[in-house]
Amino acid sequence: MNPLAAIGRAVLTAAAATGSLVVFAATAVGRGLIGPWYPRLVLRQMVEIGYFSLPVVGLTAIFSGMVLALQSYTGFSRFEAESAIATIVVLSMTRELGPVLAGLMVAGRVGAAMAAEIGTMRVTEQIDALTTLSTDPLRYLVFPRLIAGLLMLPLLVLVANAIGVLGGFVVSVWKLGFQPIEYINRTFEFLEPLDVISGLVKAAVFGFIVALMGCFQGYHSKGGAQGVGAATTRAVVTASILILVANYVVTELFFAR
Amino acid sequence: MSETPRLRIRGLHKRFGVKHVLRGLDLNVAAGGSTVVIGGSGTGKSVLLKCILGILQPDEGSIQVDGQELIGAAPAVVAEARARIGMLFQGGALFDSLPVWENVAFGALARRQVERRNARALAVETLAKVGLGPEVADLSPAELSGGMQKRVGLARAICTRPEMLFFDEPTTGLDPIMAEVINELIVDTVRKLGATALSITHDMGSVRRIADRVAMLYDGRIVWAGPVADLDHSGNDFVDQFVNGRAVGPIRVGAAGIGSG
Structure with a gap:
């Protein structure tokens, strides 16, 4: 087997998949903006993505904040920098952990569900049925999910940030002996609006990615149950990888000197 | 049959990669009639319906509804034609x-x-x-x-009172009594609506119940078309083998494509 041919094939496959994804996203957004709009479906997806993801994102955030405080304390105490813990916790949560962990958790929960639902609709001809009933599946199924992902993940991340900071506060005050007022003051001392804003922008990008990958993989699923299962796996894996890549890109855009 | 058929298909080709499913299919469906396309699994019956509905894009050919060409037409024209067609999917495809x-x-x-x-x-x-x-x-x-x-x-x-109704394997998966009930409903609703019906099936009981005309699809083409009354003496070896369910005959099982409808 010629290794160059294998590399060429892989590159062509990746390029075709990327092109297909970009065309899918552009078509869905383009048609969705023109309308007709489905506000009830957007609302339903917002509840699904935002409200029902709160427990899992909240749990992830609180334990991340707690462990961050604990790890920072054990590390920073080696050079007597324990006072920086509050700053470390809040900056880590708002800039990185809040959006990335929420994005990954939502990818696992919502992205998988979207791919499974739309994939099942594909293999049971429900998407074809939509078309025969004068309804564009991209407008009806995909666009509301993209909008809901884009809008709800920043809100989820705001909540996750608050819960994560609370987790750090709880460990710092009750286990590490920090003064509550001093910890709170330290938390806000070096926090800048851009730290929060960059995290929210990341969250919006991640929300779009999760919804896009869930819809794209589900929409193009083939075969029966096995095809839907494979699409669900692909949706979670590709969304997770794209979140990590996009995280670096957005960080670079905001903070590169 | 009126001069301009409600549905006129000429030279329709559809490929999926190396698999050439429809190979120059020609079909006329007269207004107000009930035409049933028969053929084995995987011969492209569902593909034919999806091409007419614009769900699949044919590679070549012509599809005209009431004289209006749909292939290559503006999306609004296709949407307008599609709005006049009601479709019953094989599995129901309910949301x-x-x-x-x-x-x-x-x-x-x-x-x-x-x-x-x-x-x-x-x-x-x-x-x-x-x-x-x-x-x-x-x-x-x-x-x-x-x-x-x-x-x-x-x-x-039928809720939108369409002018044409498509039925994809309407009795598949049903017991004989329920199949007969569905057949009866199809005949009744088509008559009451005054619609033109195009069905695909390999259930011969259903064919005899709902069809005015029958077309046999094999190897991507219509190999015979005629009134349902002629089905048992069509003089066509493909039709004879299919109608009588014989394993021996010109139909090569597994060669003409056995798979999804």
Whole structure:
């Protein structure tokens, strides 16, 4: 087997998949903006993505904040920098952990569900049925999910940030002996609006990615149950990888000197 | 048959990669009639319907509805033609996330033929036409039996009072009694609507019950077409083998493509 041919094939496959994804996203957004709009479906997806993801994102955030405080304390105490813990916790949560962990958790929960639902609709001809009933599946199924992902993940991340900071506060005050007022003051001392804003922008990008990958993989699923299962796996894996890549890109855009 | 057929297909080709499913298919469907396309699994019957509906893009050929060419036409023209066609899918293809009444009224709501506040009443009225009571309206599709799902699918197809109705394997998966009920409903609703029907099936009982004309699809082409009365003495070896269910004959099982309809 010629290794160059294998590399060429892989590159062509990746390029075709990327092109297909970009065309899918552009078509869905383009048609969705023109309308007709489905506000009830957007609302339903917002509840699904935002409200029902709160427990899992909240749990992830609180334990991340707690462990961050604990790890920072054990590390920073080696050079007597324990006072920086509050700053470390809040900056880590708002800039990185809040959006990335929420994005990954939502990818696992919502992205998988979207791919499974739309994939099942594909293999049971429900998407074809939509078309025969004068309804564009991209407008009806995909666009509301993209909008809901884009809008709800920043809100989820705001909540996750608050819960994560609370987790750090709880460990710092009750286990590490920090003064509550001093910890709170330290938390806000070096926090800048851009730290929060960059995290929210990341969250919006991640929300779009999760919804896009869930819809794209589900929409193009083939075969029966096995095809839907494979699409669900692909949706979670590709969304997770794209979140990590996009995280670096957005960080670079905001903070590169 | 009137001079301009309601549906006229010429030289239709459709490939999926190296698999050449439709190979220059020609078909006329007369207005007001009921044509059934028969053929084995995997011969491209469902592909034919999806090409007409614009769900699949044919590679070559011509599809005309009432003389209006659809291949290469503007999306609005295709959408307008599609709006005149109701479709009953093989598995019903009911939307799981919506109750039965919203499924039935979906097309009418999408085409703004009915206000949302009146849609439930329209759905209940249409459900009655397929023999289902109002108590079904608020059920989820998952709560229905296979036969009831087919009836709801039929109600959804006729709710917008389409000029053409397509039936994809309408009796597949049903017991003989329920199959007969569905056949009867198809004949009855098509007659009452005055619609043109195009069905695909390999259920010969269904063919004899619902067809005026029959066309046999084999190897991507229509190899015979004629009145249903001629089915048993068509003089066509493909039709004879298929109708009589013989393993020996010109139809090569596994060669002409055995797979999804």
